[in-house]
Amino acid sequence: MREILVVDDEVDVCRSLQKYLSLKGYEVTYAMTGEAALEIIRHQPPLLVLLDICLPGMGGVELLVRLKDAWPDLPVLMVTAVNEEELGRQTLKLGALDYITKPIDLSYLETSILASIFAD
Secondary structure, eight states, rough: OOOEEEOOOOOHHHHHHHHHHHHTTOOOEEESSHHHHHHHHHHOOOSSEESOOOSSSHHHHHHHHHHHHOOOTEEEEEEEEEOOHHHHHHHHTTTTTTTEEEEEOOHHHHHHHHHHHHHO
């Protein structure tokens, strides 16, 4: 399974990442809220999650904590417009494997995804 779940409240970001990652051979699903992401993951955990910090309702940090509690081995990469060093460190301490700021360097994103998938 090479499925990636993109969790972002901006539909343009979701669609852009879906288009780019599909060209790289991944099946991409997206959710626009933390609650929707949890529902998707409960039914079929993806290979990897790309998670925004700023989401309506449950924020990205809270979702990260829930994901790591329920699925500790699920790789999560934070992909966000919030470029704050302390927040980046916090998410890494909570179990995220990377903190990537927008606008996204797609080459770096692809490298980070591959590193996360093959981290074991």
